[in-house]
Amino acid sequence: MIYAETNSTVPYYNFACEYYLAFEKNLGDDVFMLWQNEPSVIVGQYQNTLEEVNMQYVSDRGIHVARRLSGGGTVYHDLGCWLFTFITKSDRDGINFEKFLTPILASLRDLGLDVRATGRNDIALYPAESDRGYKISGNSQFNKNGMTVHHGTLLFDTDIDEMVRATTPKDYKITSKAIKSVRERVTNIRPHLTRDMTGEEFRDHIANHLADAKYEFTSDDIRRIKEIEHEKFATDEWNLGKNPAFDIKKDLHFEGGSLEIGLTVKGGRIVSAGVSGDFFGTDANELTDALSGVEFTQEAVGAALAQFEGKLFKISTEALARGIFE
Helix, strand or coil, rough: EEEECCCCCHHHHHHHHHHHHHCCCCCCEEEEEECCCCCCEECCCCCCCCHHCCCCHHHHHCCEEEECCCCCCEEEEEECCCEEEEEEEECCCCHHHEEEHHHHHHHHHHCCCCCECCCCCCCEECCCCCCCCCEEEEEEEEEEEEEEEEEECCCCCCCCHHHHHHHHHCCHHHHHHHHHHHHCEEEECCCCCCCCHHHHHHHHHHHHHCCEEECCCHHHHHHHHHHHHHHHHHHHHHHHCCCCCEEEEEEEEEECCCEEEEEECCCCCEEEEEEEEECCCHHHHHHHHHCCEECHHHHHHHHHHHCCCCCCHHHHHHHHHHHHHH
């Protein structure tokens, strides 16, 4: 596996690096990246940014707002958080978190940490003095053009209070309760190490555990990555998106994630649709296209969604169709 460092802390550039290594630059082997972002709120590809982010707070604080290419929920990054990415060839469409969490777990266990995969896409750390786990990593994944990109967070020394303020509506009571709640569920890695490490030492430990070669970006690589950054990942169109009004809105929750579905129905037929949420496995645009123009009955909607059975991570299309009409 080849290790690549972005040498940047700007989220738009770092996501452009991911894209470049996944879909334009073939290094002839699997790729592993470790990187950091300046204070940033990162939304999943299918999320409504304005509903997930405290926009006034992040604007006042100069916090970046960026959208990644994978599904999943909103996360906060700062220079106390390490981000990792696996880029591999893939001949399957399904989501497989275990494949990529296993080597990360092994590298953390080598530091004497009791860590376990939990939930649908998390890693929890179990302190020696506790019988419960605390989240230290959230993960996301997508498949495109025969490639799988898996990325995750490692909370090494993150400002957890700031994490909550940037992603919580600006009501003081709500924010205060959210900070308390998150602190009861989340922890940083650094306080639980048997010996203290700097962020750079931690990075080197993970990288050396997972990769046996290193790639240095050339000037041509950097030029192209900057083009991708400014053409796509740094644009308001990508990061904020469009949020049209719909006549019917449904918030649906499943084991594999949540979907917010908006529909405009005229003459008993869906004339426009929108899908957002923190789900994995299928592009929201594909779901939108499948629903548009369909007769507004549970049977017709179910038939239109049936093509995605097995592709939406832990969400059945039958349950999805039923939820739209409940």
